[in-house]
Amino acid sequence: MSFQPDHYITEDIKAIPPSGIRKFFDLCANSKDIISLGVGEPDFVSPWTIREACVYSLEKGYTMYTSNYGMLELRQEIVRYLYERFGLCYDENKEVIVTVGASEAIDMALRTLINPGDEVLIPEPCYVSYQACTLMSHGKPVMIPTTAEKSFKLTPADIEAKITPKSKVLMLSFPNNPTGAVLTEDELLALAEVVKKHDLIVISDEIYSELTYEQEPVSFASLPDMKERTILVSGLSKAFAMTGWRVGYIACDAEFIQAMVKIHQYTILCAPIMGQMAAIEAFRNGIKEVVRMRTEYDHRRRYIVKKAKDIGLDMVTPEGAFYAFPSIEKFGMDCETFATRLLQEKRVAVVPGNAFGKSGEGFIRCSYATSMKQIEEAFHRIDQFING
Template sequence: MIVNEQTTGNNKKMTSYLAPLVQQIPPSGIRKFFDLVGDNKDIITLGVGEPDFVTPWHMREACVYSLERGMTSYTSNAGMPKLREAISEYLDTQFDTKYDPKDEIIVTVGGSEAIDLALRALIVPGDEILIPEPSYVAYSPIASIGGGIPVGVETYAKDQFKLTAEALEAGITPKSKVVILCYPSNPTGAIMTYEEWLPIAEVIKKHDLIVIADEIYAELTYTQKHVSFASIPDMKERTILVSGFSKAFAMTGWRIGYMCGHPELIAAMLKIHQYTVMCAPAMGQVAALEALTNGLGEKDRMVESYNQRRRLIVQGFREIGLDCHEPQGAFYAFPSIQKTGLSSDLFAERLLTENKVAAVPGNVFGPQGEGFLRCSYATSVTQLNEALERIGNFVYKLQKEG
């Protein structure tokens, strides 16, 4: 029987076999937009959240050497013991969060798997998942797939997109169970200080909520050191800390992340991990261990380079006439394009087609992102300068049209 993409032999559409929930989930707004870019070499891309650095050589070499030695088997489900020990020491010394490598850490297939594991282990259908917006595009779909109900919590440019206790409190109902915190923030670059976390912690304790703290950008802060939510008093036991090697160590394609938390929560998530992926790739774990053992210097140099570009792009947007709060973490600027009168979608589409710059419309990160544009500055200074010139020309053209 010949089956095409649309129907089976009895003219039944193949999509009818799919779960309705999956059919309702839209594709990633970021990937959908950048499919338009294709292989066009004339386009400058400020969109995908990926370092422009190559993984440092000694980390790649550690992987190659492990392959030459035949290290191609499964590791422990939770990850190589030496890597878990290194993660434990790293988090303790860098972010004042101490976890037992034996039963409080799992090495995952990127931070994305860790978030999925946490939500699948926690959600009972109908539970509400509180997500400060603008937010990373994957949180709401993953929560929905698990039967949860994502609930956006508003943050604002006037507050530098920081979460407030008042906004969090306003979003809580008797069905609220989990809060997802992503600071430093994708897409806004916002961070939270110790003092700003304290009232958030009080609300979470008051309503007996569980926290998934996505701290994948923890190392990428510029004006002050990252404060892990798990380090706030009384928050470690109710926090699942998620991080990884993709952003800080330029290891996106290696897909090595980790999650840390209370032993009982970690044990439950390990069961799901065992039955879905077994373990993270052994050679990637070897490279990650090398990163923590000998790669902190390269990490610091990359962060300093991002800081230079951060200052450049913020100043550039302001000179163009676009309001742009100063991102203090991650590697994204989130300028307002409201003065142009265009929607985020239309601005991004016209900027791409007319001036050959690709950036992400802010509304893909939730309703609070409408009127903004996410621009990654994880690209060369030369590219950033050219992109700013093109954006400036585009904005000037819009002003003349108006």
């Protein structure tokens, strides 16, 4: 009998669908002249001062493992940042761990919290890893649809409707990828009541918290009684344009950190020292660059909001991250057909909304982490596509 790799792969892993984003991008990998509003990463190169700090550290020979928790200097910077930005108090010795991006943090948090069959409440549309990582932890993802009618905001009633005796974790992700929705402090406070009432633990993915345009960001952990119940996940990828450096972090109660570091030390050891060196510099001297990039994203966002209105593309105004999520329902196509035809006929790449869950059907995600010139041309072509 011929050797069949499939025979050896677990049923659990086979059951996990590939990322809808990847699936779509494989389709356009070899095409030329495409304007892409598809990517979920900053179009900026990491600021020079950050790159220089890494180069300098290499010249000095910093090439070794660090503590499993991450370099103490970096943890101190994270703690300082969380205090200055959100008024949060964490202990750098016990309550922070540096991870390989927010991605590792999400996976590690879920694996630490989930017993087989435990339910994870996941507002949808959402970032693609939450459901897959829940399944890989043998948990049960319970999706909570959010709608354009309610500006893609999550309400206490939405959560209540999905609570069962097995509910354990609530994933929060605001500012949201892909909708750009942001929750106000009052809206978060209302969610906190439900969290307390049902004794939930929250994984709050705050990777986009530096990218809010209409209000100052609020960390879920900063709300009354929520610090102990919140695994705060964040990282440098988006705010500092540092996707390739792979540096994220978790801040939470020391007991959770102790549990999570078991996974981290046996699977990862530590985040790369080069990335950590760069991250220290980012927190020390990179914040003004964050402000500069945020201002530019906001400029693009305003253009898209106006342009979408002008060309008859219905859209909830995005208030955070760098995504717009217009409805394409009225054009009589499902989102995959719309995205495929837009790509083939007008050479513009967007992501079909259903890549972010069933409730994303009827929408497309347009990233504005690309230059103004590209955005203008893309929307000119979208206009031609929908209005002829």
